[in-house]
Amino acid sequence: MASPSELVVRPLGGGVHVSWRDNSSDEASFEIERADRGDFLRIGAVVFDVTQLHDANVVPGTRYRYRVRAVGESGASRYSEEAAVQVPAPVSPGEDAGAEDADVAMADSGVRQDGASDAGFAADAGFAADAGFAADAGFAADAGNSPEVPSFQREIVPIFVASCGANNNACHSRLAYFGNVGQSCRGWLALEDLPLGSRDPNNNNPTGCPDRTLYQRLTELTAWMCSPEVRYVRPSALGSSQLYGVISGNSARGGECNRAPSIPLGPMPPLSSTYVLPPESAAKISAWISAGAPNN
Secondary structure, three states, X not given: OOOOEEEEEEEEOOEEEEEEEOOOOOOOEEEEEEEOOOOOEEEEEEEOOOOEEEEOOOOOOOEEEEEEEEEEOOEEOOOOOOEEEEOOOOOOOOOOOOHHHHHHHHHHHOOOOOOOOOOOXXXXXXXXXXXXXXXXXXXXXXXXXXXXXXXXXXXXXXXXXXXXXXXXXXXXXXXXXXXXXXXXXXXXXXXXXXOEOOEOOOOOOEOOOOOEOHHHHHHHOEOOOEOOOOEXXXXXXXXXXXXXXXXXXXXXXXXXXXXXXXXXXXXXXXXXXXXXXXXXXXXXXXXXXXXXXXXO
């Protein structure tokens, strides 16, 4: 059985995003292991053809090493090459961060981002740890009653760009998005305002998937980590839109959405994040979805 290759690990959403290339055709699963200063320990597994896992159980400021192997009826493959990553430490309030420190802060926030996700929305994460925020029906009602429909191009896209622009690879940029034929060309939601999907962002190899614009990714793709599937944005249906679940604190959808087996999606941005989604931005997104999510 062929070993996984091209292992990539990077800070994302307050955790570490792990991805690799599947070189086998008979695996039943992939096992992911992690080590800091000691021995490697298994931290999770994903089913065949899935080539990514998000490790949220990390300690800021810690350096980790990762490796992956394929497992099937015939046994297990050799481990992939190891890959290491330093989890950014939180930036203290008032600290004068330079350009490099700013990048670290964004990496820790993940959007900031997850992350979409991250916009701070990793589509695969939530907005508030307090689930009661999601129960605040007035939030959606107030947003939906806006007299004017927010413009997607002029008002919604800038929210994503401000928190997850093209130059921020720590959040849901093109490096977080993999068009995966085995998963109906889905992947982590990328919030860059560019057509993406037809090329692997790490090596530029064809994926067999079409390019989709940001609007198409939001309104056509379903979140791969949710079962049953849920659309990132379902026009006029806040409760059926994972993006709204993310910004309202219901990212796990009662246990239906998991970042890894038995690990529900957590709050996004995380509590340690330096990025905070302004309430007015969240209200604009909610109003836009409620109004039918027009591409205006």
